[in-house]
Amino acid sequence: MIALWDGLRAGFWLIWTADAELIEISLRSLFVSISAVALASLLALPCAALLALERFRFRRMIIASLNALMGLPPVVVGLFVYLLLSRSGPFGVLGLLYTPWAMILAQAVILMPLIASIAHQHLRDLWAEYRDLLISLGASRGQRIRTLLWDGRRGELTACLAGFGRGIGEVGAVMIVGGNIEQATRVLTTAIALETGKGDFALALGLGFVLIFISLTVSFAVHILARTERSARW
C-alpha cells in the first residue's frame, strides 16, 4: 500500500515538475505507438473492408488467422523483426535496429491483426446492412469500399484505440528491437521495466501511472473529437 502511495506521489511529482526525461520518454512512447497504429491501420483497414466485402478462396482461413494472430506473442515478433533488421538480416543495410523506427515496425506487426480483426467484425455487420442498397445504387467496388470505410469509421476508431492501447503498453518487442537506449529508444514501458529491475518501485509505479494517464487521455480525446456518443440512440 505504501509502495502504491509512493508511486502515486512520484508520478504526480514527475508530472508537476515537468520532468524533462519523463516528457521525452512520454513523447517518444506516443510517437512510436501512434505511428505504429497509423502504419498498421493503413494495411489493416482496407484489408478488413476487402474481407467484409469480397468472397474469395482462403477468405475464411485469412479471417481465422487474423483472429488467431490477435494474440501474437510480442517477444516473438520482436525477435522476428530483430532478425530482419539485424546487420546480417535482409534489411540490415537500412540501419534501423535500435531506432524508434524499428520499434514502430515491430508494434505495427503486432497491431495489424488486432486492428484488422476488430475492424472486420464492424465492417462485416455494416456490409450486411448496406449490401443490397449499395448494389442497388450501382456503387462500384471502389465506391463500396470507400463507403464502408467512411460509414464504419466509429468501429474503425474503436479498433485503432484497441491497437493504441496494446501498442503503448507493449514492452517485449520494443525492448528487443529498440534496446531501451537512454535518449534514443527508451519508452515508458521499457523505463518501467528498467526501474523495476533497479528496485526503484516508486519511480516504476509513477511511470506506470503516467502511462495509464496518457492512455486514458488519448482515448477520451479521440472519443470527444470523433463525437462517438453524440448521436447515440438512447
Add this chain to the structure above:
Amino acid sequence: MVAHLPILLHGVSVHRAGHNVIGPLNLAITHPGMTAVLGPNGAGKTTLLRLLHGLERARSGHIDWPADPATLRSAQAFVFQRPVMMRRSVLENLIYPLRIKGSTRDAAKKQAQTVLKDIDMAEKSKLDATLLSIGEQQRLAVARAFIAKPGLVFLDEPCASLDGATTYQIETLLRQKRDAGVVSLLSTHDLAQARRLADWVILLHKGKLIETAPAAQFFAGPATQIGRDFLEGRLLL
C-alpha cells in the same frame, strides 16, 4: 431515354438453401405505369423483384431485356420493405446516389435540398438518418430511390407497417412519378393499395404465376379460382 419494357422471363426459377422459391416462371412484363405483384406471404413477390434488379440469381431460365441489362440496371432503383438508412445525415443520404452517378458535390447538394423541401423534410436535413422514425425513413428511402431519375423502380412493400398519413404521402409521390412516366413494379399484399395504384396486376402463389391482367379487369373478376379466393380474403394454402 432507355426503354425498360418489355421484360420477358423464360422458365426462370430461383432456389434458396436448396428450396425452390419461385418458378419455373414464364412471364411478360410489358405494361407501362405501375404493375402490382400480388400474392400472400411466401408467394415469391420480393424474390421476383430482387431477381429483376440483380440482387438474386436465377438458377435456371433466362430473362430477355429490351437493352443491355447492365445499362438498364444503372437506370433502375429499389425501395426496400425495411428502409436501409446510411449512417449519415438525411441530406447526405440523398446526395450519395447522385455522387455515385457522377454528379459534382455542389450540384448533388442543390438537388438533394430541393427534394428534401418537396418531401417536407428540409428542417431535418442535418439529422442522422438512422434516428428518424420508420415512416420518415421510408419517405426518405423513396425519395432517395427516385432522386437519380430512374426509368424503372422496384417497390417492395414500401408502405408495410406505416400509418395512413405516411402511406398517403408515399402513394402521392408514387402517383406523381408514375404520371411522369416512371415504370414501377410494386410488391404488396395490401389489396386496397393495389386497387388505388396499380395499372396492371401479376398474381403469384407459392412461386408460380397464377394470372396477370389489367388491374381493372383483375379486380372486377379474376380469371382463376386462386385469384378469386385471394380477392375474397380466403386463406390460400
